Amino acid sequence: MARPSIGAQASRLARDLPLGISSTSSRIPKLVYGTAWKKDQTADLVYLALKTGFRGIDTAAQPKHYDERGVATGVRRAIGEGIIKREDLFIQTKFTSPAGQSDIAPYDFNAPLADKVHQSVQSSLANFTIDGQEAYLDSLVLHSPMDTIQETITVWKTLETYTPHRIRNLGISNTTLPVLQALFNDMSVKPAVVQNRFHNRTGYETDLRAFCREQKIVFQSFWTVSANRHLLQCSPVREVAQKVGVGAVAAYYSMVLGLGGTTILDGTTSEHHMKEDLEGIEAVGVWAEGQGASDWASALSSFKKLIGEL
Known part of the structure; x- marks a missing residue:
């Protein structure tokens, strides 16, 4: 599947979050x-x-x-x-x-x-x-x-x-x-x-993130990839990456963003990965809001269970 470029009308998954009470x-x-x-x-x-x-x-x-x-x-x-x-x-x-x-x-x-x-x-x-x-x-x-x-x-x-x-x-x-x-x-x-x-030693901050969502505080995730290499290979991430035609990191980032009220610190030094990450979450968002809505909901549910967010 061809990946759309990021435009003014970004998908909900990639859209900026309002900040502040x-x-x-x-x-x-x-x-x-x-x-x-x-x-x-x-x-x-x-x-x-x-x-x-x-x-x-x-x-x-x-x-x-x-x-x-x-x-x-x-x-x-x-x-x-x-x-x-x-x-x-x-x-x-x-x-x-x-x-x-x-x-x-x-x-x-x-x-x-x-x-x-x-x-x-x-x-x-x-x-x-x-x-x-x-x-x-x-x-x-x-x-x-x-x-x-x-x-x-x-x-x-x-x-x-x-x-x-x-x-x-x-x-x-x-x-x-x-x-x-x-x-x-x-x-x-x-x-x-x-x-x-964002890692398993703190239970992926499930309780803290729940409080943030309730109070409309934006949760900024770091160590998102470096502490969670195993999640890049998990079944829901692989499924989304394959169906949308994006890399594992973009599919995984999309899952984390899908938890709600979340942004991610992305510190890659590679121009290729910069483009891949930005375009990838947009592509997943377009797919998740369209023909892949059912598959996305299922994959996201499985991902939440993996990190203990029920």
Whole structure:
């Protein structure tokens, strides 16, 4: 089956998700380009991802594992060449605690916690300043809960001061359900995204994802392929890949997206795989909404059972 190109009217499976509790104007693509560990290739790979069709970028103010400045360089190049406008791009970065930093960080290690947050955010806004435009971030994620709930609340309340204009949405990564529930219940600005590992050691975050769906929080999956090679070979993924004529990764990504309220961090460095992933989930979506509707429903049901989501 020939794979359709991605167009303005994307299938529901590939369509952007609304983001945030109170604002439906902010949206996040189903595939977000992940930039961890790209090092000196970061700028070129971000530019390539945007040129290929990605419209979401994830990074962090954590020089130990990310080159946020390189990400911004790739973004500015794509905007400068007219490939994309800033308003059509979803940019997400993170505040990382001192425990997650090397000796180089975007803040003074001796500063009070709230000041660390301000320094990190200002550094990120400076990196993503586009000529003649006020810089803003579509999402800023707390990289992980702090050592205590009080420190986590301090960071969150400091981030809230930038919403809704300089930071459009707030999120948290590497979190447990109780911490997420506490933030959702107690904070003025509710979490809009949760970025967690998707693997069997955490039961594929079934309970946490259920809470996210209930509260309209977008779940961002990472380690989606690297921690789940066995799922690439499972029967429902193979069935969808064969019937639609797409690769195993695209079929598998489609299954994860089919769980609902989910986006995926895709960090491939291959232009071929970038195109294959973007076009593949669109092709599966078109098939699932048309002639393959019954087969898709059956395959998705089987996939849910495999990961314990009944």
